[in-house]
Amino acid sequence: DAGITQSPRYKITETGRQVTLMCHQTWSHSYMFWYRQDLGHGLRLIYYSAAADITDKGEVPDGYVVSRSKTENFPLTLESATRSQTSVYFCASRELAGYGYTFGSGTRLTVV
Amino acid sequence: AQRVTQPEKLLSVFKGAPVELKCNYSYSGSPELFWYVQYSRQRLQLLLRHISRESIKGFTADLNKGETSFHLKKPFAQEEDSAMYYCALSRVGNQGGKLIFGQGTELSVKP
Numbered sequence: 001d002a003g004i005t006q007s008p009r010y011k012i013t014e015t016g017r018q019v020t021l022m023c024h025q026t027w028s029h030s031y032m033f034w035y036r037q038d039l040g041h042g043l044r045l046i047y048y049s050a051a052a053d054i055t056d057k058g059e060v061p062d063g064y065v066v067s068r069s070k071t072e073n074f075p076l077t078l079e080s081a082t083r084s085q086t087s088v089y090f091c092a093s094r095e096l097a098g099y100g101y102t103f104g105s106g107t108r109l110t111v112v
Numbered sequence: 113a114q115r116v117t118q119p120e121k122l123l124s125v126f127k128g129a130p131v132e133l134k135c136n137y138s139y140s141g142s143p144e145l146f147w148y149v150q151y152s153r154q155r156l157q158l159l160l161r162h163i164s165r166e167s168i169k170g171f172t173a174d175l176n177k178g179e180t181s182f183h184l185k186k187p188f189a190q191e192e193d194s195a196m197y198y199c200a201l202s203r204v205g206n207q208g209g210k211l212i213f214g215q216g217t218e219l220s221v222k223p
Contacts, residue, residue, distance in 0.1 A: 033211070042213045045210055058210065104155060106154075
């Protein structure tokens, strides 16, 4: 049931490098989201998008950039990675019928 | 401000015992409440929505607007229920509403 896929699953990068996490969904859901998961913080919203070319900040957007040129893709870019961005990143989408949010398998990012 | 509070970081019970995972929320409008489960750091899976009033894997949750709570309950815990559970909130009727999560409760069911 790979309706929403994230890549890569694991990534190690160095401080200061730019890295892009990919998210692709096959349902044509309008709404997509990026969360980061950290111990003690649960999941926090980074950015979200209501449609192609429409994005907005979430709770913790600093240091991240998103784009949505196509409905099915919602990449997340760390412009200059820092150790504090070491986390597990989850992408999610929501269907218009409102049956809940569907999450990808996550990307575990380590910044060294 | 929207907020979801899960007061217990860890809940440990024995197999067959009842389990209740607490969730309290603060929201000025009409919320849509969810429970998500995450097994071994895998993807989050939707467990329950308060609107559907379903029972999934023996779990139920009732929205109590007076107490602003949405506690998750199961009468007899199983070892396979061991996982991370997240309560989450969104706005009713807003299909793009941001999903706000609590900090999560790790449930450990011992044999």
